[in-house]
Amino acid sequence: MDRQTEITWEELHAGLRTVRTRRWFLWLLILVYVPLMMVALAANDAKRMVVIAFVMWLLLLIVAVAMMALARCPRCGHCFHMSGYLFRPVRRCFECDLHLTADKQAKKNKPENGSQSDLPGRKK
Numbered sequence: 001m002d003r004q005t006e007i008t009w010e011e012l013h014a015g016l017r018t019v020r021t022r023r024w025f026l027w028l029l030i031l032v033y034v035p036l037m038m039v040a041l042a043a044n045d046a047k048r049m050v051v052i053a054f055v056m057w058l059l060l061l062i063v064a065v066a067m068m069a070l071a072r073c074p075r076c077g078h079c080f081h082m083s084g085y086l087f088r089p090v091r092r093c094f095e096c097d098l099h100l101t102a103d104k105q106a107k108k109n110k111p112e113n114g115s116q117s118d119l120p121g122r123k124k
């Protein structure tokens, strides 16, 4: 099956939106760590609250990384952020080189025309 010739702009947009949402979730989770620890340290039972907050944060981090690692590229179907067994949160698909914002750039270039030939980076 050749997915690269069957994909529409809507499929590309929906797939890349999922990838972007999962990326934002991970980055926000990382950013929330210091404020979370400050709140836990300010609690009455600080030691216990820090341990609870850290364990909850760590479990959410594992889930966020797994969700991001398993996000599929809408064009080629491979995991967007995986290079073999390595997790790399870069902005391009390792398999087909699709950029994270390819749907937005395609829409900017041809806003009135949804033709599939305008999709970026087609290889076949």
Ligand SMILES: [Zn+2]
Binding pocket: 073, 074, 075, 076, 077, 078, 093, 094, 095, 096, 097, 098
């Ligand atoms: Zn791909």
